[in-house]
Amino acid sequence: MENDIFKNMLKISGSTTITQIMGILVLPILSRVYSPENFGVYALFFSISNILLIIATWQYDVAIVIPKKYEDSLSLFFLSILLLSFMSLGFFLIMIFFNTFILNLFRLNDLSRILFLIPVHIFISGFYQSLRYLNSRNNAFGNTAKSSIINSGITYFSQIILGILFLDGSGLVYGSIFGSLLATIFLLFVSVKFISIKSVNFTGIRKVMYGYKKFPTVTTLGNFLSGVGGQLPVLLLSSFFGTVYSGFYSIANKAINIPSRIIAGSISEVSYKHTSDIINDNKLLSTYFEKSTAAIFQISILPFLIIFLFGRILVTFFLGNDWAVAGLYIQILSPLIFLQFLNSPIGIFLQKNRNDILLGWQVMYLIFSAIGLISGYVYGGPTVSIINFSLLLSICYIISIYLNFRLVNASFKNMIFNIKKKFYLKKFLNTGDI
Numbered sequence: 310m311e312n313d314i315f316k317n318m319l320k321i322s323g324s325t326t327i328t329q330i331m332g333i334l335v336l337p338i339l340s341r342v343y344s345p346e347n348f349g350v351y352a353l354f355f356s357i358s359n360i361l362l363i364i365a366t367w368q369y370d371v372a373i374v375i376p377k378k379y380e381d382s383l384s385l386f387f388l389s390i391l392l393l394s395f396m397s398l399g400f401f402l403i404m405i406f407f408n409t410f411i412l413n414l415f416r417l418n419d420l421s422r423i424l425f426l427i428p429v430h431i432f433i434s435g436f437y438q439s440l441r442y443l444n445s446r447n448n449a450f451g452n453t454a455k456s457s458i459i460n461s462g463i464t465y466f467s468q469i470i471l472g473i474l475f476l477d478g479s480g481l482v483y484g485s486i487f488g489s490l491l492a493t494i495f496l497l498f499v500s501v502k503f504i505s506i507k508s509v510n511f512t513g514i515r516k517v518m519y520g521y522k523k524f525p526t527v528t529t530l531g532n533f534l535s536g537v538g539g540q541l542p543v544l545l546l547s548s549f550f551g552t553v554y555s556g557f558y559s560i561a562n563k564a565i566n567i568p569s570r571i572i573a574g575s576i577s578e579v580s581y582k583h584t585s586d587i588i589n590d591n592k593l594l595s596t597y598f599e600k601s602t603a604a605i606f607q608i609s610i611l612p613f614l615i616i617f618l619f620g621r622i623l624v625t626f627f628l629g630n631d632w633a634v635a636g637l638y639i640q641i642l643s644p645l646i647f648l649q650f651l652n653s654p655i656g657i658f659l660q661k662n663r664n665d666i667l668l669g670w671q672v673m674y675l676i677f678s679a680i681g682l683i684s685g686y687v688y689g690g691p692t693v694s695i696i697n698f699s700l701l702l703s704i705c706y707i708i709s710i711y712l713n714f715r716l717v718n719a720s721f722k723n724m725i726f727n728i729k730k731k732f733y734l735k736k737f738l739n740t741g742d743i
Contacts, residue, residue, distance in 0.1 A: 408424060670712065
């Protein structure tokens with residue numbers, strides 16, 4: 310079983326590595342095609358979209374991997390798509406009635422057409438996300454890996470071409486939506502074998518709607534709060550200081566997340582499925598948690614030290630002198646991203662049915678995010694906001710790691726022993742072909 314887990318991680322991490330290499334290669338091009346303000350508008354678009362995406366499916370898509378019965382997983386999938394369709398329409402109406410207010414709030418001038426693309430992006434992304442969970446439920450990680458490559462490849466290519474054609478910077482948004490659309494179509498095509506419409510009926514959908522009611526109540530609220538907290542830098546930097554500074558932050562956040570996304574995304578996606586299989590075996594679960602965290606620490610410590618020490622120099626060299634502020638932000642954010650990376654084996658709170666703990670942590674996350682950013686606006690400037698934001702959220706993730714260890718009865722002492730005992734990257738590389 311351990312080899313299967315690592316192989317699945319390699320499938321996802323292999324595709325993630327490819328997509329992140331694409332990102333590294335095209336970022337110097339994009340940074341010269343688009344201005345910091347263009348990236349700020351792009352970041353704001355996705356901040357609003359990603360926050361609303363959390364409530365678009367009422368988080369029923371997250372539950373798709375949990376049921377043992379195939380029919381229940383399929384019912385959750387169709388329930389997610391139904392809710393997604395209804396909510397996307399509602400968001401479109403909101404954009405119509407509150408268009409002027411939103412434009413003025415975030416200093417977007419005459420970019421109303423970008424706002425009307427938000428519901429479109431939410432629907433496509435929600436559909437894609439639900440399909441990914443359905444494939445994870447069926448251990449078809451190869452499908453999601455291929456779709457990720459398609460998504461990133463088409464997105465980056467489109468953004469470069471559109472950036473040359475459109476002078477207002479909207480190519481970043483249009484290119485991303487186009488890439489997501491093609492990836493969703495591909496994933497739907499290869500997922501048809503998992504989707505048996507005959508196995509789904511209203512009774513089954515109603516059953517899972519009530520059976521997993523904690524997801525639309527506790528889980529959705531908690532994830533919405535943490536989602537708002539995670540997107541607050543873009544939202545508040547745009548509102549307080551303008552989209553130029555949110556552009557600097559978005560590039561910094563994108564660049565510094567490249568190392569963690571290469572592996573952390575795959576670890577979290579595979580771990581979520583694996584922990585659901587062993588959630589009732591306390592000894593196996595605690596051992597897995599200790600080893601996973603040890604492996605993540607070994608893989609991440611050196612890259613993040615390099616980023617912390619030389620982030621500004623590296624960014625200026627690759628992206629140009631206009632992005633020096635983004636390099637400074639990278640150095641400031643590096644401790645926070647490192648702790649997020651260590652926290653990547655997710656799903657323990659949900660699968661242990663401790664939504665209450667998760668909700669409490671998410672409320673703290675939102676409060677700390679707001680305090681950090683607003684204090685910078687009141688007492689300093691955008692850089693002070695980023696420093697306070699990084700410091701307070703680092704504390705949040707230290708608390709999260711501690712709570713995860715306590716919940717699965719894992720030992721920090723054993724984790725440290727595992728770090729010294731075995732070089733886990735070698736294990737990753739010897740588990741077979743991607």
